[in-house]
Amino acid sequence: MNLTCSAKELEKQIINWRRELHQCPELGLDTPVTAAYLSQRLTEMGIEHRMKVGVSGIVGIIRGNGGNPCADKVGRQKTIGLRSDMDGLAIIEETGLAFAATNGNMHACGHDAHMAMLLGAAKILQDHRERFKGSVKLIFQPAEEGPGGARLMISEGALENPDVDAILGLHIGIISKEVDTGQVGIHYGNMMASLDDFKIRVIGKGCHGAMPDTGVDPIVMSAQVVNALQTIVSREVRPTHSAVVSIGVIRGGRAFNIIPDEVEMIGTVRAIRSDVREMIAARIKEIVAGITGAMGGSYEYHYTMGYPPLVNDARFTREFKKTAERIAGAENVVEMSEPSMGGEDMAHYLEKVPGTYFLLGSNNPAKNIIHPHHSSKFDVDEDVLYLGSALLAQGAFDWLKKEASVNMTE
Ligand SMILES: [Zn+2]
Numbered sequence: 001m002n003l004t005c006s007a008k009e010l011e012k013q014i015i016n017w018r019r020e021l022h023q024c025p026e027l028g029l030d031t032p033v034t035a036a037y038l039s040q041r042l043t044e045m046g047i048e049h050r051m052k053v054g055v056s057g058i059v060g061i062i063r064g065n066g067g068n069p070c071a072d073k074v075g076r077q078k079t080i081g082l083r084s085d086m087d088g089l090a091i092i093e094e095t096g097l098a099f100a101a102t103n104g105n106m107h108a109c110g111h112d113a114h115m116a117m118l119l120g121a122a123k124i125l126q127d128h129r130e131r132f133k134g135s136v137k138l139i140f141q142p143a144e145e146g147p148g149g150a151r152l153m154i155s156e157g158a159l160e161n162p163d164v165d166a167i168l169g170l171h172i173g174i175i176s177k178e179v180d181t182g183q184v185g186i187h188y189g190n191m192m193a194s195l196d197d198f199k200i201r202v203i204g205k206g207c208h209g210a211m212p213d214t215g216v217d218p219i220v221m222s223a224q225v226v227n228a229l230q231t232i233v234s235r236e237v238r239p240t241h242s243a244v245v246s247i248g249v250i251r252g253g254r255a256f257n258i259i260p261d262e263v264e265m266i267g268t269v270r271a272i273r274s275d276v277r278e279m280i281a282a283r284i285k286e287i288v289a290g291i292t293g294a295m296g297g298s299y300e301y302h303y304t305m306g307y308p309p310l311v312n313d314a315r316f317t318r319e320f321k322k323t324a325e326r327i328a329g330a331e332n333v334v335e336m337s338e339p340s341m342g343g344e345d346m347a348h349y350l351e352k353v354p355g356t357y358f359l360l361g362s363n364n365p366a367k368n369i370i371h372p373h374h375s376s377k378f379d380v381d382e383d384v385l386y387l388g389s390a391l392l393a394q395g396a397f398d399w400l401k402k403e404a405s406v407n408m409t410e
């Protein structure tokens with residue numbers, strides 16, 4: 001069964017949902033208006049759902065009742081999760097759209113479109129629940145842009161009761177230049193980087209700028225530290241294992257003739273592989289300790305693990321590729337040649353269960369939809385939204401169908 005027609009029939013409705021959600025962008029974990037809107041739509045569709053999972057998150061469930069239940073050896077039904085993020089950004093919108101937000105925040109990353117597409121998929125699957133076995137869990141998650149809603153929702157049971165066996169999610173927009181309007185970008189294995197931050201205090205001993213021999217200069221130590229940290233990626237990480245160490249803040253000193261007591265640095269680490277990520281976190285500490293120790297100073301170091309690398313399951317992705325080819329046409333399914341150094345907390349679900357995260361291209365120069373994510377002029381080509389709903393619904397449908405037949409032959 002191909003669900004594209006069902007999605008096309010819903011197209012106007014999906015666009016309308018997107019426009020209404022676009023007008024109430026909220027930030028972080030605190031997205032009550034968005035959650036209330038989604039809850040109303042799910043209730044209208046007759047979909048059972050739980051609110052306030054991860055502060056403002058929602059977990060809905062669609063139980064297929066086609067034929068014999070799809071059960072594994074212990075008799076449990078299979079469940080696939082479909083995930084959308086919910087949060088906007090603290091950006092004043094400058095798109096000039098008739099439905100632009102006016103509350104000082106903006107859906108400048110396309111999460112409004114994600115929610116609308118997932119509502120569309122939910123409606124299609126609910127209407128076709130006689131045709132599949134097993135369950136589909138809908139996960140609407142706040143705080144993707146920070147501080148992170150995925151980990152919180154998982155800790156509050158989003159992947160349990162019933163247990164989720166696989167997960168599917170997408171990002172719309174222009175994350176990869178290889179994925180044009182209406183095209184689907186897929187990637188096997190490590191697709192997006194980890195997203196961590198760190199703070200370093202380089203501690204010396206302040207003194208008069210004319211008498212450096214009476215103190216320990218943290219500015220000179222910091223200069224050595226900044227340079228040495230850049231050799232982690234260039235000399236210690238295998239060149240094909242992409243990683244980044246960037247210092248975004250360096251602060252210290254108040255006057256031209258005073259050597260300060262300390263300098264503070266704040267930075268970020270991105271890595272496509274978990275082992276590289278852990279190596280970098282440890283090596284920053286060793287380098288800072290070595291340099292400050294050798295120069296008579298000391299240090300404090302604090303590393304915060306944020307989102308892990310996003311890793312797509314090869315088997316699931318291979319199957320999803322077939323689904324995507326049926327929905328979008330084989331010529332519109334692109335295997336992306338390189339991963340993104342951006343981070344995404346979908347990675348937390350993919351650490352727990354196999355699945356895939358894919359891209360749906362929605363830039364369209366012919367309509368002047370060309371602005372990058374997090375720009376005050378970011379927009380999406382609404383003509384691709386029904387495709388997103390079809391991809392999610394069909395992805396869930398095909399997976400459940402395949403898992404059911406595997407189990408029935410066991
Ligand atoms: Zn974003």
Ligand SMILES: [Zn+2]
Binds near residue numbers: 109110111144171
């Ligand atoms: Zn985003």
